[in-house]
Amino acid sequence: MYRTNTCGELRLSDAGKKVTLAGWVQRIRKMGSLNFVDLRDRYGITQLVADDSADPKVLEVLNSLGREFVIQAKGIVCERQSKNPKMPTGDIEIKLEEIVVLNSAATPPFTIEEQSDGGEDLRAKYRYLDLRRGPLQRALKLRHQMAIETRKYLDSKDFMEIETPFLIKSTPEGARDFVVPSRMNPGEFYALPQSPQTFKQLLMVAGFDRYCQIVRCFRDEDLRADRQPEFTQIDCEMSFVEREDVLQMFEGLVKHLFKNVKGIEFNEPFERITYDEAMNYFGSDKPDLRFGMQMHEITSVVQGHGFSVFDSAEYVGAIAVPGCAGYSRKQTDELTEWVKRPQVGAKGLVFIKLGDEVKSSIDKFYTPEQIQEIAKACDAQKGDLILILCGPKHKTQVALGTLRLEMGARLGLRKGDVFKPLWVTDFPLLEWDDETQRFYAMHHPFTSPKPEDLDKFFSNDKEALAQVKANAYDIVLNGNEIGGGSIRIHDRKVQERMFEILGFTHEQAEYRFGFLMNAFKFGAPPHGGLAFGFDRLCALFGGQETIRDYIAFPKNNMGRDVMAEAPSVIDDAQMDELFLKSTYKKEETK
Amino acid sequence: MYRTNTCGELRLSDAGKKVTLAGWVQRIRKMGSLNFVDLRDRYGITQLVADDSADPKVLEVLNSLGREFVIQAKGIVCERQSKNPKMPTGDIEIKLEEIVVLNSAATPPFTIEEQSDGGEDLRAKYRYLDLRRGPLQRALKLRHQMAIETRKYLDSKDFMEIETPFLIKSTPEGARDFVVPSRMNPGEFYALPQSPQTFKQLLMVAGFDRYCQIVRCFRDEDLRADRQPEFTQIDCEMSFVEREDVLQMFEGLVKHLFKNVKGIEFNEPFERITYDEAMNYFGSDKPDLRFGMQMHEITSVVQGHGFSVFDSAEYVGAIAVPGCAGYSRKQTDELTEWVKRPQVGAKGLVFIKLGDEVKSSIDKFYTPEQIQEIAKACDAQKGDLILILCGPKHKTQVALGTLRLEMGARLGLRKGDVFKPLWVTDFPLLEWDDETQRFYAMHHPFTSPKPEDLDKFFSNDKEALAQVKANAYDIVLNGNEIGGGSIRIHDRKVQERMFEILGFTHEQAEYRFGFLMNAFKFGAPPHGGLAFGFDRLCALFGGQETIRDYIAFPKNNMGRDVMAEAPSVIDDAQMDELFLKSTYKKEETK
Secondary structure (H helix, E strand, O other), X not given: OOOOOOOOOOOHHHOOOEEEEEEEEEEEEEEOOEEEEEEEEOOEEEEEEEEOOOOHHHHHHHXXXXXXXXXXXXXXXXXXXXXXXXXXXXXXXXEEEEEEEEEOEOOOOOOOOOOOOOOHHHHHHOHHHHOOOHHHHHHHHHHHHHHHHHHXXXXXXXXXXXXXXXXXXXXXXXXXXXXXXXXXXOOOEEEOOOOOHHHHHHHHHOOOOEEEEEEEEEOOOOOOOOOOOXXXXXXXXXXXXXXXXXXXHHHHHHHHHHHHHHOOOOOOOOEXXXXXXXXXXXXXXXXXXXXXXXXEEOHHHHOOOOOHHHHOOOEEEEEEEOOOOOOOHHHHHHHHHHHHOOOOXXXXXXXXXXXXXXXXXXXXXXXXXXHHHHHHHOOOOOOOEEEEEEEOHHHHHHHHHHHHHHHHHHXXXXXXXXXXXEEEEOOEOEEEEOOOOEEEEOOOOOEOEOHHHHHHHHOOOHHHHHHOEEOEEEEEEOOEEEEEEEEEOOOHHHHHHHHHHOOOOXXXXXXXXXXXXXXXXXXXOOEEEEEEEHHHHHHHHOOOOOOHHHOOOOOOOOOOEOOOOEOEOOOHHHHHHOOEEEOHHHHHHO | OOOOOOOOOOOHHHOOOEEEEEEEEEEEEEEOOEEEEEEEEOOEEEEEEEEOOOOHHHHHHHHHOOOOOEEEEEXXXXXXXXXXXXXXXXXXXXXXXXXXXXXXEOOOOOOOOOOOOOOHHHHHHOHHHHOOOHHHXXXXXXXXXXXXXXXXXXXXXXXXXXXXXXXXXXXXXXXXXXXXXXXXXXXXXXXOOOOXXXXXXXXXXXXXXXXXXXXXXXXXXXXXXXXOOEEEEEEEEEEOOOHHHHHHHHHHHHHHHXXXXXXXXXXXXXXXXXXXXXXXXHOOOOOOOOOOOOOEEOHHHHOOOOOHHHHOOOEEEEEEEOOOOOOOHHHHHHHHHHHHOOOOOOOOOEEXXXXXXXXXXXXXXXXXXXXXXXXXXXXXXXXXXXXXXXXOHHHHHHHHHHHHHHHHHHOOOOOOOOOOXXXXXXXXXXEXXXXXXEEEEOOOOOEOEOHHHHHHHHOOOHHHHHHOEEOEEEEEEOOEEEEEEEEEOOOHHHHHHHHHHOOOOHHHHHHHHHHHHHHOOEOOOOEEEEEEEHHHHHHHHOOOOOOHHHOOOOOOOOOOEOOOOEOEOOOHXXXXXXXXXXXXXHHHHO
C-alpha cells in the first residue's frame, strides 16, 4: 500500500501518529513561513504542512507541485492551530517529513472544484477529470448505495438475481432495437434487449418464483433531452401474485430506499390514483404531488352564457394559483404567450384575479355572480389567480397540467428535498392510432386486461376495446415516472387475443414471440412485475432532475461518447468478416 | 397472493392450520382410496391428499390433472401416516378441501426430474422447462448467493460498484469485438466491451480508489467447448496498491465466498508459485493441486547413456504415478496411444514400473542402477509407474502436464468437493510470435513490467525483452484459471514504450487508446486490479467443470440461442436505416 490512511479518516485522537497518505493535490498555499497542501482522495481532504525549516528535499518537492499532482506524503498527525469545523479532518494537519511525486499532472482544462469553471462539452470530453469533482463523486456513491440497498431488500424478500442474455432475438414492437451482426451466423443479427421482459416471464414459467436484476437496457431512439441509448433498470417479476401484492412489495422497496439511503421514513401507504383521475386533476399520468393547485373541470359552469370560445369547447378547465391575484397585465400577458408556445400548445389563456377587486379577462361575458360561481367551482380563495384553458379534452388537460407545473416551479413549490411518491393505476390497455388504423399496446403486449374488463376485451367493438383498462401501474415520484409494471397475461387464449387486437397475424406473433407463447403451453403461473428506471431513481434521490451526473460515462444526445470518441468506423476486414457493406458514402455522394 | 405458504415451509408444528399453496404438479398417485399429488415450487415439494370420500368437485379436478399443471390447493395441514425423512416437509401433508387449476400444461417433452430423460438439444430448446429441474434451480440459486456475497465483501472493503458503458469504442487488440451499427452516426459502429479494462482504469484516474462491478463481457471468438460469446466477470480495480495488496484483498474475497457459500474455511494463505515453477512442476499455468504427481525434469540424468531419443531432446520430464506399477502391457500401450493423440501431441511414451520387479521400456539402454537413479530423480516410490516424455521443452512440459491431469482423473484424485486455490505469479510480459514477427502482450497492453525488469523493458534486445516478467497474477482453482490481473502501467512513458514494443505506431496507439493515454497526463495514481470469471467460479463452487448450467440462458457453440432462435435475419427497412447491406447471399451464389 502506498498509504497507511485515507485522506478522510484522521482525527484529533490520531495526533502524534506517523502516517502515510496518498492522493491528489487540491490546493497549494504559502502563508508566511508555512507551506500548505490540501491532499484529496475519494474519502476527503487532509491538510499537509511544512515550514521553511523543514527538510530541504521536502521543500524542493513542494515547490515543484502543481494542481492534481499525485503524491505520497509521510509525516506526523498534529493538532491544527486554526481548526476548520467544516471539514471532518479539520482539527488536524500532517507535519511533512517526506513527500514523493507519484505522478505529475498537466494543468486540467477546468477547475476540479464543487462548481467547475468548465463548460458542459469540455467536461464531457475530460469526463475522468469531471468525475473527480465532489458532486459527481457523491452522485456515484449514492448510486452504489441505492444498488446495495435494492439488492439487500429484494434478497430479504426471496428474490433471486438472475442474469438474462444481452445478445437476444430482435422483436420489433415499441422502440427500435440496436442490432449486432453475427459473424458465425452470417446475414443474421442479434438484438440488444430493450428490457428483459420475455426472459423474466420465462423465468416465471421456469418456476423461479421471484426474480430481480439490476440490468442494462438499450433503445435506439432519437434521443430526447435526458434520455440515454443505454440505461439501467431494476427489473423484477413475481409469481402467484395479484396487483396488490406487487404494489405492496415495491412500495416496500421504495420505502426501504428512502429510509436507508436518505433517512426519510414513510409511515403511511403511498397515495394511489387512477389514470383518469390523474388526467382530470393533474393533466398528467405522472402528477407532481409536492404541491396542490389541482385542476377543475368547469365546462358546465361556464357554458351557456354566450361566450362562444367556451361554448364551443369540448373541455374547459382551470387552476387556482395561490397568492397571485396581484399579477400585473404584463405578467398575465407573458403567461398567455407562455401557454401559446408550441411545447404547451394552448390557443389562449383566460384569467380571473381574486384580489380585493375581482378582475378577469371575461368580464364582458359573465356577471360578477357568475364569476364567483366559477371561482367556487375552482375551490379558489381570495388572493388566488385563476387560470383557464379550453379546447379538446385530452390536449387541454395536458396543457393545463403543464401550466400547473410551471406555476408550481415559479412559486418554488417543486423542492428537490421534498418527496411525494404515488401509484397511478388503471391505465387504458390499448391506444388507437388513427394513422395506421390499429390499436397499440399502451404498455406492452404482455400486459393483462383488468379481470372485470375481459368481456370488452373479447368483444369486437372498437369503443368497448378502447375502454378496457390494463392491470398496470406506474410508480411516480415528484412528477417523474420512476417505475411501471403490470400483471401479465398467463393465459394463452388471452395472449392470442391480444396479438389479434394488435393486428399481428398468427405467423407474425409466432415468429416474434413464438418461444414465449410456446412456453405458456407448459404451465405458466399467474405472474406480474415491475421495472424501475434506476438512473432517474438515483437522480431524484440526489435531488436532481437530470440523469447524466448519475451515470459514470454517459453519451451525448447524438448517442456519442465524446471522451472515447465512440462510435467510430471499423476496419474493412472486420466488415468483410461480418459480410457487411456500408451504403452510407454512396448516399452522401448522390 | 395465490398462496399463504410456499411448498417448502410447512412442518409438523403447522398441523391443523388451514393453508393455500400454489405450484406445479410433480406427481399424481392413487393408492387404494387415497389420491396423492406432489406439489412443487422453487422452495420445495408438499404432498396433497384426498380420499375418495372427499368433495366430488375436488376429486373431479384431481382426475383432470396432468404433470406440470399449475394449481392452487386449499386444505388443512395434517401429520402424515408414513413420514418421509428425506423431505423437509416429509412429516406433513395437506388434506385437500379445494383445488383450482390455474393453468393446464401440455405434456413436457422430457421429464422434470433430478436426472432428465431429455437429450441436450431438446433441453436447450425448452430451456424454461429444463430450468425447472433441481440441478439447474440449485445452480442459479448458488450463483445468486455468490453474487450477493461478492458484493457484501467488496462493499465492506469500500469498493464502489460503478456501471461502465456497453456501447463503447472498438479497440481491436486481443479477441474480436462484437460491433453495433449506429443509426444516428451512419457508417460508424460501437463495440461491445471485451472487459471494462479502460473504463476501470479511467475510474482510478477519476479518483474512485476502489471500483468493482459484476458485469457482462463479450468476445466474438470461435467458441471452444464451454466458452460463451457473452460471459460475466467480477471486475475490480484499486488505487495506491502494490501486488501484495491486491493478492491479499482478493484472496480475502475467495475465502469469504468459500466460508459463506460453501461453509469451508481456509485458515492458511493460499499457495503461490511462479509461472516458471508452474510450468516446470505441473506443465500448466493453472495447475490442479488437488493431487501431487509433480513433474520432474530428468534431462541431465538420462542423457549421455546412448539412448538417442533422450540424448537429442531439449527436455526430458517424468511423473511418478502412485500405485500403478502393476499396469499391464495393454494399459501402457493404451497410454502410449493416448499421449500420441493430437490434443496431447507427444511422439511416444517411456515408462518404468517400480513393482516387485522393475520393468521399463528402456531396459536396453540403462542399467538397473541407472534406472534407480532415474526413479530417485522422480521422487518415485515402490509401486509407482514412472511416465516419461521428451521433446522441445515448453511443448513437452504441456504434454506431460496433460498426462498428469489424465492420470489424476483416472485415479479419482480430481474430486469435485475438494478445493485447492493458488496464485500463479510472474508471468512473462510479452510473447513473441514468429509468424507476424512481433511481440504480443501476454495479458493486455496495460500490464506493467515488474519493477526490477524495467531496464530490460527499455532495452532493444529481443532476448532481454522476452525475459521481462509482468507484474501479473492469476488465481487458479482445481486446474482452472478463475481470475487474473496485474498492476497496471500508470506512467505514460512506460505505456508508450509498451505500445512501441507491440509495434503500434504513435498514431495507432493514439487512435485506439488516446483517451486513456491522455487521461494519464492528468495525474494517474498507481493502480492494479483483477477480474474473476464469474460463470466458471460459480460452476466450480457447484462442483462442476462446465459453465452452461450456471447461466440461465446460454448459447450453443455456434453462438445460437436455440430456444429464442437468435440470431435471426432483420427487416430490410432496418438494414436501410442503418445504411447496411449484407453481402452474404452474393457470396453464396458465387
